[in-house]
Amino acid sequence: MTPYVSAFDPTDPAAQARAAAMRARIERLRALEARAAAVSAQAAPVFHRRGQLLPRERVGLLLDPGRPFLPLCTLAGYLQDQADPERSVPGGGLLAGIGFVAGVRCMVVASDSGIDAGAIQPRGLEKILRVQEIALQNRLPFVHLVESAGANLMKYQVEGFVLGGGLFRNLARLSAAGVPVITVQHGSGTAGGAYMPGLSDVVIMVRGRSRAFLAGPPLLKAATGEIATEEELGGAEMHTAVSGLGEALAEDDRHALGLAREIVARTGWQAPEPVAAPEPIYAAEDLLGLMPQHHREPVDMREIVARIVDGSAFLEFKPLFGPGTVCLQAAIGTHPVGIVTNNGPIDVPGANKATHFIQWMCQLGAPIIYLQNTTGYMVGRDSEQSGMIKHGSKMIQAVTLATVPQITVQCGASFGAGNYGMCGRGFAPRFLFSWPHARTAVMGGEQAARTMQIVAEAGLARKGLAIDATEVRAQLQAQSQAIERNFEAQADAFYTSGLVLDDGVIDPRDTRAVLRFCLDTVREAERRTPHPVQFGVARM
Known part of the structure; x- marks a missing residue:
């Protein structure tokens, strides 16, 4: 394959304006x-007085120095815990990501106990469920650094309690699948939190420092009248010497993390050395100026691909059809891949081409990368009469039933059923990331507002009311503006990431590195040989 010949001029004023807007995002x-890290760091005096490390210090000591680390869902909970964007603290009360521990690629999760004592937040629950699923799919040892006050009873929600059972179900699934689950109990684990080590x-x-009990002293006294100390109920020495809940007794956080690294090293799942791959011939910096701020502005996604794939070379499938x-x-980090992306709406030929291509990649065993930039499937009389519904449905079936790993990056618009056909969150891609300018919605805000205005006007006409009356026109205008504001606010990548509808917002310049890391993870998972057991490893 010969390298793609780019027509992009990074000195063009329009490109520079795009780049400036992207840098701001x-x-x-x-x-x-950084806000989440700063809020957590405010607890430093308390942690240091107790001889403890802060959560980010723990993660830093656990991981191999100089090796890559892929943070996941860093904006979880943003604008969900607090409507004010200047006060909302993202992260969901958890640190999570894929990194290397003693040479082994692992999923690492740590309670951010510098914030609300590590209490589990609603979006934090969704975050940990998501990363557990990633660990299971990719056979990643699950290393959990626990120090959590459990559920926040001041903000109790029954759905959090009920759905929180999935956290423990997933731990059992991981163990039964032969994927090691290793917990460092840095602090408290109360009630449901006690089942994390369990x-x-x-x-x-x-x-x-470690505590694990189904009922702490206050609840015990309230429930039974019994009085006991924390150490008697669930201290580290009791659990390692009497109950058998703990295998190892560490003297402090550093000692505990060193023991965790030794245990992971003994799995024998060390990652192979990375393979050299030809870099793109075009600068990743160009990606900032290529993607427009608004989905109405066109972009040739081949220019994006040329700055991501090995040697900027690719072979196009059916270039004249759809x-x-x-x-x-193409290849990314020497991994052969298929790439599906959009230079406009998905029409009937395009849907058929994508269906054919997805099945072709499945036959070759090549992972599929979806670079979303679509306003959806084509609408209109000609499109409907050509069978858009049935042909779009075939594409959705192909995505759903694909037998190879699928990874999605939402680069621009992700509207309507185009989100589905391009392997959106609801179609369980192995990984899904967003660029800062990405927009996700059932349709654009302007389109939604205009649609509802037409519906409202038709309703008024049926009732015989004057649409042109000043008061009526003002009401319709106010309704349209409210709808558009609502759609635009919820379509924003930071907002959707706060809902854990992706695995993180990434700098476009990091796209190649992130995709290569994910492809390495997928390939490594295929080569690992876990040893499943029927019920997981039971505590003895």
């Missing part, structure tokens, strides 16, 4: 992530 993203394969506890849907074969 990236700065906002980094500021939000459903782990190996548990490390810290002398004088050209608004672009299907390419």
Whole structure:
């Protein structure tokens, strides 16, 4: 394959304006992530007085220095815990990501106990359920650094209690699948939180700090009248010497993390050395100026692909048929991949081409990358009469039933059923990331507002009311503006990421590195040989 010949001029004023807007969004993203770290760090005096490490210090010591780490769902909970964008703290009360521990690629999750004592937040629950699913799909040892006050009883919601059972179900599923579950109990684990070590394969506890009990002293006294100390009920020494809940007793956080690294090393699942791959011939910096701020502005997604794939080279599949849907074969980090992306709405030929291409990639065993940038499936009389519904449905079936790993990046618009046909969150891609300018909605805000205005006007006409009356026109205008504001606010990538509808917002310049990391993870999972057991490893 010969390299793609780019027509992009990074010095063009329009490109520079796009790049400036994208940089502003990236700065906002980094500021939000830094906010969570800063709020957590405010607890440093308390942690240090107790001889403990802060959550981010724990993660840093657990991971291999100098090896890549892929944070996941860093904006979870943004604008869900607090409507004010300047006060909302993202992260869901958890740190999570894929990194290397003693040379083994692992899923690492840590309670952010510097915030609300590590209490589980609603979106934090969704976040941990999501990363557990990623760990199970990709056979990643699950290393859990626990220090949590459990559920926040001041903000109790019954659905959190009921759905929270999925957290423990997933721990059992991981263990039964032969994927190691290793817990370091840095602090408290009360009630449901006590089942986190209880459903782990190996548990490390810290002398004088670890606590795990179904009912702490206050609840015990309230429920039975019995009075007992925390150490008697669930201290580290009791659990490692009497109950058997813990396997190892550490003297402090550092010692505990060192033991965790030794245990992970003994799995024998060390990752192979990375393979050299030809870099794109075009600069990743160009990606900032290529993607427009608004979905109405066109972009040739081949220009995006040329800055992501090995050697900027790809082979296009059916380039003259359904050209608004672009299907390419390429390599990323030497991994052969199929790429499906959009240079416009998905029409009937485009849907058929994508269906053919997805099945072709399944036959080859090549993972499929979806670079979303679509306003959806084509509408109109000609499109409907050509069978858009049935042909779009075939594409959705192909995505649903694909036998190879699928990874999605929402680069621009992700509207309507185009979100489905391009492997949106509801179709369980192995990973899904968003660019800062990405927009996700059933349709654009302007389109939604205009649609509802037409419906309202038709309703008024049926009732014989004057549509042109000043008061009526003002009401319709106010309704349209409210609908558009609502759609635009919810379509924003930061908002949807706060709902855990992706695995994180990424800098476009990092797209190649993120995709290569994910493809390495997928390939490694295929090569690992877990040893499933019927019921998981039971505590003895």
